[in-house]
Amino acid sequence: MPVLAQDPSVRREDGTILTASVSVPWESLAAGPGGHRVQVIDYDATTHTMYKPAEVEDGDVPDPADDKEILGDPAFHARNVYALAMRTLNRFEYALGRRVSWGFPAHQLKLLPHAFEEMNSFYSREAQSVVLGYYQRGGEPVFMCLSHDIVVHETTHALLDGLRSGFMKPSSPDQAAFHEAFADVVALLSVFSLSDVLSKLISRDPHIPEQDGVIPRSAVTTERLKESALLGLADDMDGESGAARVNALRRSVDLDPDPKLMERDEYLEPHRRGEILVAATMRAFVDAWARRLDAPDAARTDFIEVRRVVEEGADVARTLLTMAIRGLDYTPPVHLEFGDFLSAMITADSEIRADDMKYGLRQGLLDWFAKYGIEPASGSADGLWEGSDFQLASEGVHFGSLQTDPVEMFRLVWANLEKLSLVPSAYTRIASLRPCVRTSPDDGLPLHETVAECLQYVKIRAAELGPYGLVKPEGMPDSTEIPLEGGSTLILDDYGRLKYEVHNRLPDPANKSDVDKAQARLQSLWEQGYFDEGASFAARLATIHRLRAGEALEPRAEVW
């Protein structure tokens, strides 16, 4: 299906809007388009108007006739968001080796390409929707549904919420930043995995002299690729997606490494903090790309074909995107920090793709994250989570149902509370249970895994924090109710044996580093007013997006 390569401001040399063709798995489509996973509903709440649902014929969908159709035909807009959302879903399912469900009790995500006249777009769990706004600029409407990166970004929020509902909860500054950062990483890598976009950005860079389809190898350095691809995209986007969004993306890719960034106050704000994760990941991307182009090969000359530069770039983008998505399965279910995500990506990837010689992405990620002050949470030099050094008692547990039945999984957990260092008195549940089959690129054989999220929850009063090693924040009344959450992600192999147990457990006074982290979270949530009477802290993505446009959060300590 034809989609916009980025947005209407990214154009070909002849001035026409750059489109790309993406493959979307076949399905029976109702008008909308409405498929079994996403449904486009073209309702505009500002004018209270419903627009005619778009029809999609079987087979290849023809390219739009001209830019007028791209900008002026709501049916094209509807197909554009459908195709981009489905492509994103498809990337997730490919990476995770299973169907991925949404974070709400329905099978179909609703997409509203012209939801209202406002410079905002967001995912809403309550409305089971991705809503995309439009706004006026110079008397012409600008459609956010025509921005590739925005559609993918919002769809990623929806997918991430389906995979880890806990990540929307108030916790550490890292977790608040993660949703935004991850959605940006997926959106950027999604755009860069389109050869058409890369080809255009590279060909246009005056510092990369092209002749007869080849360019000097010396011209494609990490720094050059950063300038031409990453910043080039931001330059093109100026004026279409709204400068606030472009500035945010530009800051993300232009942020110079500094291991002290994470400690600076201004980087405690979720969207700014997220920029660090995006910067580290995107730098690792261009670096791996440049190294790939510099790889020794038999017929090496001083020149390299542009087509190869572009294809290698798209390939690295796809591989890294797959790594980032796979990493999610190996993250703890609650209280995510950037270092957890790094270890998760590295471990998940090495399980399935033992050989990383081609791209060197694992080491690249470790190096670049370190440059931005993010160390792997595993604490080891290789960044890998430590494999489980114990096995679970499995008497009476049926392996067959362990992969699919949360009750069976709960039985296993219940029988092993002590081994898993879980708190017996806490409310415990299996939040998700997911069997997956991934194909190894090394040998083509399938890897079977079962991923279970086990959550523990207690609700106590501030006066009862002592047994958890925590201290009440100054000024907090004894009677304040405090929810504490902990959790473990259990990863089982083909035989139901425990491979990894990735946890952020309820704080245990014997474990100082866990307690310190929990104390910091408690303090920061208290300062943000999370425990205030009547406080509403629904981590609404709408608000976070608006904050990006320059609104500031108030320092809680000064407010009544």
Place this chain on the structure above:
Amino acid sequence: MAAKPTRARIRSYNVGFGDCFLLTFFYGEDDTRDILIDFGSTKDSPFGPAKGMLAIAEKIREDSGGKLDMVVATHRHRDHISGFGGDPGDVIASLKPELVLQPWTEDPELEPDARGRPDAAGGRGAPGLVARLANMQAVAQAIKDEVPNLKASPHVRKTVREQLEFLGDTNIANRDSVVNLMKMGKRAVYANFGTELDVAELLPGVGLEVLGPPTLEQSAEIADQREKDPDEFWQLAAASAAAATVAADKPTLLFPDAAVPAETATQEGRWVIPEIERMRSEEMLAIVRSLDSALNNTSLILLFEVGDTRLLFPGDAQIENWSYALFTAPNHEEIRKRLATAAFYKVGHHGSLNATPKTLWSGFKRANEEKTPDRLSTMVSTLAGKHGSEARGTEVPRKLLVTELEHRSNFQDTETLRSADEFWNDVEFEF
């Protein structure tokens, strides 16, 4: 004229939801200097004078002996300046104020389309901010205009609609009042943090310090490139608002040829339409709240000083405005010391949760439970039930704050006034 006043009186008139304070310095019994600080309302008090704002204007004429020395409009919200327009405004103008003091953001030379020097205000900052404020008011107008349409929708919650109406109304441009304020004074000063005001002749023996709002250069966070983002946001929002205003009765459809009856929607569509309608109204509310805060943060913060008696009038300044004087300014420690000795505090923003910084409140040395003779006096002008919600902890006035004010200061509230004839509270200071 004595070299310094012997006493002062602060009179707070019951304007309902709004502010109106007359500060009178007495230099002997008949020799007074009168300063009117704000005169606006968005909702009359049910117990106020029958003739409303006009009656209050006339009372101000009487109380000031027919002459105002200074008029202060802390910021351009309707609940602070509406009385400067219309008939009440004519009364105030007839009192021939010597000096009209407003925040730097009101400087007409900063108008984005003004001819002459683009950096007229001595490089104090971007006309961008002024344009941004104007854009915000255009957005507020569009939102206010939209409220009747929202009433027709069963999906929009009543509380959201009421807040939209109230905040929309507060934030629309008060052209009449703004123009009148510009013209009425013999001298107009547009001040920012640190502006040195020459009031030696106007108010002998009285010091007047401006503690806010900071200029763009002063406020560190604004130095960043990110600050262009909100300019753009509001510019685009205003463009959309303008389009909506033009098409108020019959909105322009994006794709008129593709419109179909809503009844043709699928079941999913029927389910999601109310959700989207509701979300849109909440988005509008979030936007109007954010522009409301931005305008509050242009408030003048004034500290009057006679000997060691200090009287503090912070308008509606919220934390972002206050933070420069309290935390960032090079001399902030000194400022805090002076603030700590305040004898009077006009409670910020009608007692809302975020306009009395806790750092400020906990610093007041005269605030105490013992009822000492020099105990801090506080006054609030407010009307409960108009703004925010108790369930969300955003009610105005905020109960927690009011309790604290009642316990630790000599507190007066216009809300307790019940007389249509004596519609004011007084507090006096001897020097």
